[in-house]
Amino acid sequence: MASATGYGPEPRSYVVPAGLRAPFEARAWREFLYLMLSLPMAIVSFTYAVTMLALGVGLLITFLGVPVLGAALAGCRALGVVERARARALLRLDVADPEPVRIRNRKDGRGGPIAWVGGMLRSGASWRHVLYAVLSLPWAVFGFGVAITVWACGWSMLTYPLWHWVFPSYTDTPGIQLYGDGNGDGFYLDSAFEVAMTCAVGALIVLASPWIYRLLTQVDRLLVSGLLGPSVLASRVVELESDRGTVVDTAAADLRRIERDLHDGAQARLVALAMDLGLAKEKLREDPEAAAKMVDEAHGEVKLALQELRDLARGIHPAILTDRGLGPALSALAARCAVPVNVVVDLPERPAPAIEGIAYFTVSELLQNVSKHSRASRAGVDVWRSDGRIMLQVTDDGQGGAGTATGSGLAGLTERLDAVDGILVVDSPPGGPTTITAELPWRS
Structure with a gap:
């Protein structure tokens, strides 16, 4: 439904406040899923990057080390494609692809494997992908641990009234034990008040969990956009190339406009003026009055041509x-x-x-x-x-x-x-x- 102001659809109205809706909205679960998947992805990326880089550096005493390093960088770039897609799907973060690898062709105009490896090693974007693979693991471990702890504690405590009966029925304890001496003596959450308080604390954790997930994934957003996207310099180069194309197209369009205005306006009028003066010259002796009339008309055409040229010059630069x-x-x-x-x-x-x-x-x-x-x-x-x-x-x-x-x-x-x-x-x-x-x- 369009809004009355004409600026787009009307905002949706909700009965439940945003703070209470947040744990059940799709965004919170997408971000939680992202944090869960980050750990296995980070393990794969970290293992691949460290193994291949160590192997490549170790083989640098032979010729094999260079292509192995090139393969390591290429693999990290491929993993970066997966990470950008994952961020796009779960975090709604659209990061552009980094600048392509620039390969210096040989004199015959063709690039070979050596040129490809050289371009890969010179690519700053490739090394940023390696840095992302190394840095993502410790942060993924931290984010996974915090997210799974918050999720498990929050929902288990919130639903504790539904399953606290398990303890007296299947164990020798009346409820969750907060502390004890190991001999059966301790503090248990078993009374109605304690069960209710546990549920209330769980509700608070559940309500806070979306904001914790959002804070954790904000760091992931910075890592993905900063290390897996195009560099600021490369983006500026692309922008300048686009601007240069716009300037060239604009200049060409202006030149075509000036040419069209000259051809259809002043030039056509001057051609007609030359023809009229030629006819007046022929009639000057035979019919001086008609020749004078034609010269007078030609004088008016000259004024119009001058006015058109002034307008054209004003359009170029007044x-x-x-x-x-x-x-x-x-x-x-x-x-x-x-x-x-x-x-x-x-x-x-x-x-x-x-x-x-x-x-x-x-x-x-x-x-x-x-x-x-x-x-x-x-x-x-x-x-x-x-x-x-x-x-x-x-x-x-x-x-x-x-x-x-x-x-x-x-x-x-x-x-x-x-x-x-x-x-x-x-x-x-x-x-x-x-x-x-x-x-x-x-x-x-």
């Missing part, structure tokens, strides 16, 4: 932005908008020219959206600096419903800002108003 800065440029931009726009620019100095240009064209595209799609009666543009970042905010009182869905103009704008470490945040509930905030690095 002169007012270069000469006077972002404030006057945005004011001129707002004057051409279809709705009244209030512009407030509070910048202590001018940012880097590249950032200034991106900020200008960001506001330009957002105001175009306001004119075309928002059905707004007024809009506002605010620009300020905050902690080394330039902030842009465009608001309107239109119908709302704007979003960054794939294929929309805002999605393309988001990609462009992301290419320079910028951010675009859209707040546009159905019915409006719409507030779009962009954040760019200052880089002055």
Whole structure:
């Protein structure tokens, strides 16, 4: 069921408080199962890693040591695949695959076994998998011990009223013995009050168990994401490669747009102008009045061609932005908008020219959206600096419903800002108003 605010489904309402539901929810049992499976998985990983590494190091005096070390790292990476899948299924932790092994090909362009082993030994991700295999065992032993103790004690004490009869019926004791001297004398949990108190303590342990499991698995989450996922440097390289592709695609699209505008606009008008002037030249002697009329029409075409060239140049980089800065440029931009726009620019100095240009064209595209799609009666543009970042905010009182869905103009704008470490945040509930905030690095 959709919520009244339009932001997604309504939250479910529960009669039982969260603290009482937690021991019976799927998350607690998934995390408990993860802790139970961690010990056998850690034993396998630790045994394999230590055995293969010791064997490889011992054989380094021969040629066999190097491929054995490569196999050890490859096996640890394979075990890492299983661990990521287990974390994804039981902890709902989605960790991306680490960066692939980079193999240096031979001169003939083909990689052989030696190149594969060399790439494996040079891979930092492979050695992080080995470190995970070594560190996971002591933590898995601790987590398994705590989890199984909490689970067993909690549920056995909670259900003690159901099975305390076993002691007097099948043993020589009246109940659970807390302490004694070994001769039958001691303190037993056998009275109704003691049985009830045991059940109450068990209930408290059961209620606390989900939070204990969650705390234990939080360390597992850190280990898996930190050692079995891509490194920060590799993630940054992938991000920069993606941003570079976005910048290249954007530049190519802009060049195609400029070429299309020149071909379909000013160029076509200038070709027609040349033809009209040629006809006027031919009629100059025969019909001077008609020739003068054609020259006058050609003069009008020249003015239109100049105006189109000015608009095209303004679309590439407006002169007012270069000469006077972002404030006057945005004011001129707002004057051409279809709705009244209030512009407030509070910048202590001018940012880097590249950032200034991106900020200008960001506001330009957002105001175009306001004119075309928002059905707004007024809009506002605010620009300020905050902690080394330039902030842009465009608001309107239109119908709302704007979003960054794939294929929309805002999605393309988001990609462009992301290419320079910028951010675009859209707040546009159905019915409006719409507030779009962009954040760019200052880089002055």
